[in-house]
Structures are given as C-alpha cells and as structure tokens.
Amino acid sequence: MRPLVLAALLTAAIASPALAQNAPAATALPHRQGLSMEMPTLQEDAALQAAVASTTRPEADRARDGQRHPFETLTFWGLHPAMTVVEIEPGRAGWWRNILEPYAAATGGRYVAVGRPTEGMGVPDGTADMVVVARAFHNWSRDGRVEPYLAAFFKALKPGGVLAVEQHRSKEGVNVAEVASTGYVPESWLIHAARAAGFELEARSELNANPKDDHDHPFGVWTLPPTRTSQGEGRTLTAEERAAFDAIGESDRMTLRFRKPGAAD
Template sequence: MFQSLRYSAAALLCGLSLAAHAAADVPALKSAIDSSERPAALKARDPYRHPLQTLEFFGIAPNMHVVEIWPGLTGYTDILAPYLREHGEYIAALPASEKGLAAYKQKLADSADLDKVTISTFAPPAKTEVAPPGSADAVLTFRNVHNWISGGYDQAAFNAFYTALKPGGTLGVVEHRAKPGSTLETMKKSGYVNEDYVIALAENAGFKLVARSKINDNPKDDKDHPAGVWTLPPTLKLGDQDRDKYLAIGESDRMTLKFVKPKGADH
C-alpha cells in the first residue's frame, strides 16, 4: 500500500508521539515557504492560507512523521516535504486516481526538494490505512472534509486518522466553515461545513479537541454564494460574473482545529 521514494526506515518506529511537546522550527518553516522552488501560484494564496501560522499552530516540528491527506498539486507538499526532509518524514495520502498519481509524481520529479516523499493511498471506504497503525506524529487535512461528507465516509476518514496516529499525536483540520445550524444537505451543496459537525466526527473517533485558532478566519465571507464555496477564489466558478466582488472577499472563511489522540490510547 505504501510507495516510498527513498523511504526513511525511521518511519516504522512506534513510540510516544512527539506532537504533544514538539514545537515548530519557525525559521526553517519560513525558509521552506519562501523557497524559490515553491510555485508562485501557491505563494500567491498564502495571504488566505497562512501556512506559517497554521503549521506553527499545529506544532509541526522538523523531526516529525507527518501525513497530509489528499494534498494534490496545491496542498502543502512544497512546504512540508523540504521542511521534514532531513529529520522527519512527509507522507502524501492520495486518492486512487492513476491520472492524479502520475501528475503528483511528476511534481515530485520536477523538484530536488521533493525527493524523499512517501506516497500512500487514501480511498475510502476501500483503502483507509494512510500510514502504519500508530506510526504518525501528525495527520493534517486542508479543506477536504466536505468531500468526505458528500461521499458518505466522513466518519470512516476520521477513524482512519485516529488509527494512523501515535498516542499523543495531532490531527490538524482546516475546513470551510458553514453558518451555524446548516443542514447536511446544505453542507453537501455549498462545501461549507458546521464546525460542531467536524468536532463531533473527531470526538466520535476518539480525539480530544485541544485548541481552535482564528488564523484562517475571513469575516468578509458571508457563505451565501450562488455556487457555494466554489464561487470564491481560487475556483471562481461563475467566471467573470461579479468576479471583482468575489476577489475582494478572497478565499473562504475557515475553521482551524487541533485535536489530539489521548496518550493512553491503544494503536
């Protein structure tokens, strides 16, 4: 299930998680974010995604083993892979798509900084083992929960993340935030998700919520758009219709939640 590019043997070690007491190396993170190897199109989204503050909030240290769920071509690979390259490990858990896998592998091949990435498959409900059980220090997901809700395997996803993490490990979630009380159908249609719904998914899996952050809040986003969250950049689904209006709003309002797998938990 796991396809390693210069796979680090240290990833197979299992013990107490570093996540509970680790701290981000801010200068090293900033160096990865500012690197000339990182695509300009991704750097242009930093004012909305706040990668430095977000990864610092999640406590991602350079010696951790970190799984990012469905990073695709626009996720945090270009930051996390170089940052974890020497002392930790970055695992990209990808959907079961031959086209997507080929594109991702080409991305890795195009940069010397991305030569130590481990690839796993996350394609629920059939494939959910994103890393060996109890091996990861952190699992991170950015703007994916709405897809799992639409697919009907949102709880299975959170259960899988819990299994992959070491006791004490961190689950970091960033997701488009719905208006409180939004129905399940509204969430599926709009791409915005109730914050309490995400917290319930995590807690049902066994996680404890330990912190929330306003890093990715956007008060300009009233969540009332003709094509849901995809009305806003970067998708701009309506094309030129009210384009300036949506550009002025910017990317979506997002929750940023940090959960921990209790230290006494079994793998």
C-alpha cells in the first residue's frame, strides 16, 4: 500500500467524509496568499498506482517520479476513474499522457490530447471533467494566448470540472513579461488570470516546490534537469557549474487546482 499522507503535499481542500474516516488529524500550516492549507488524506487508487508503476512507461519518465510526484499530484487534482480528461499540449514525450491515457482506458474514462485549444477542445462543450496544463503558461503569456485558452478550458469543462495546473514558479513581485522567457511565471499572476476567466481557486499545493531553486539560471529553467542546457549565447557552463545546477534538481513549481463554478455530476 502506498503511504496515505505525504508531508510535502499541502492543500486548502478539506477531505470528504468518506476519505476523512480513520484519517490522522490535520496539521495546521502557515497561510500563503490568503489560503488556509492543511495536510490532506490521499485516497488509494489501485488503477492509478498501476499506471504510474507500469513498465510500459519510458524508463526516463519513471526516473523523474521522485521529483514530479505523479500519483500524489494527480490525487491532489482529484483524478478518479471514468473521468474525461483533456490534456493541453502534452508534447512529443507525453510525460503526463503516458499515465493519463492508460489510466483512462483501464477505468472507463477518456483521455483527449489537444494542441490548439482555440481550434477545438476535442470534447463537446461542458463535458470535460478535468483539463490538465503542465508547464505551458510561460509560453502562452508571451503571445497573448492565456486569455483565449482559459476561455476555451472554461467552456469545455462541465460545472464543477477541474482545471489542473503545474507550472514553473518565479519569485513574486516580478513582471510576467520580463520573466516568462526564462520559463517561470509568478503564481499570483496565474491565479489572477484563471480567476478572471471565471475559475475558482480551490486548492494549492507545495508538493512540487523546490526551495533550492533560486529561479536565476543562465539558460532559464532549461538549465536545470531534465533539459540541462549547458551552452548558449556565448557561454558554456564549467563542469562545476553543471554539477551545481544538477544538484538543484527540477524547478520550483506551483501545483494548483481550479474549479469551474457549479454543481459537479
């Protein structure tokens, strides 16, 4: 059995009565951006455990699980069997797709990959249970796609549906237009954009936080693993510099759960 409580997972959600039964007492944690945060109780999901542990996933994907926390993150987002899940720009490597697609197939759900949301979300309006966006808002902020994309997500989700976000997080108090080219954006900016599109911020987690990441790297977030860019713009990292950036690990990331207002099915 996988441990039900992770010290790293911080969320504002209150466990449902079914999940809270026999749960350990929640630990009070500091407030951040006005949100109360508690230790959650994670529900066991054998199908999700199997999808994450499957040897059909690329070895390189599984090697990153310790830093990307797929089971815990998907549980935080509220993934459960028979959902219709739309992933935005899954990329050629398909890190999340390699978990979500077999999970949907095993549980009677549906997985849909979408590359250009404004051209279609792949599902009828108001029918998606979850829209997943991982590490993409920094790109969209640079060419005006944030607002129309969020509108497309909102339209595709059913009332009570979830917008699940994982994103490289910059320091607060910086201009998104100046920092987005490094791959990072401020958490407060993203929350504001989603709220402006009609979403409610239901919970946020420090599960994928990395306090060792100071967000200041010669080649932006791509200096860090897994990309590990070491040369460009007339500069080449020394072996010592490369080792130091590798020691940081993957980026400091926000993990957010937004909900479209309305009653879920």
